[in-house]
Amino acid sequence: MDIQDQLKNLFPEHIKEEPEETSDNNDSLWIQDDPIMCKYEKRKGKPITIIDGYTGATEDFKLLAKELKTTLSVGGSFKDDKIIIQGDFRDKIMTILKDKGFSVKRVGG
Template identity: 40%
Template sequence: MADNDWKSRLGMVYSTDPDFEYRTDERPETETLPPARQQLRVWLDRRQRAGKVVTLVRGFVGRGADLADLARLLKTRCGVGGAAKEGEIVIQGDHRDRVVEILTKAGYGCKKAGS
């Protein structure tokens, strides 16, 4: 941990122990698997979205930055908005067939799932 990483220590008051070392609960990010070893699932979802349909891509194993890059690729190729958060990619609209096609051409293991 860097000495100037004060944001991760917010909430820590003070310790009088001279041997105290502050530890955060953060776990290191897992390494991103190569596309051929990824097993992605593409879902359609309407829940908690005011009846609007979104395409979800789940099952990505790797760093958040790599997930964001993949989301950017899918959003650009589909020409829609979306986001990458909490380990899944959300693409606005029903683009399940197009997303599966894009992921397959990029070398990812990919299947349609759900409704």
């Protein structure tokens, strides 16, 4: 006799609830009308990509920063309402943001 069968015999009226499927972060992010700016700069001789112009909640922008960093497997930070990604990943970031429903504008180069 399996443990599940024993539990059913002990608690016949218990109904096992199925966990709800969690939705992705892109459903909970606020999509704005204005485009997000994707800039390229060099700081101390090293290339960085800056994402700026999000007008939603700061926590949503932090979640987006974390998702971008893990997707691209790079380092970065969130400072002064800007996402700073190490390296030149403008094209990849723009495609990721467009897939999420954002409008993106490429600035500089």
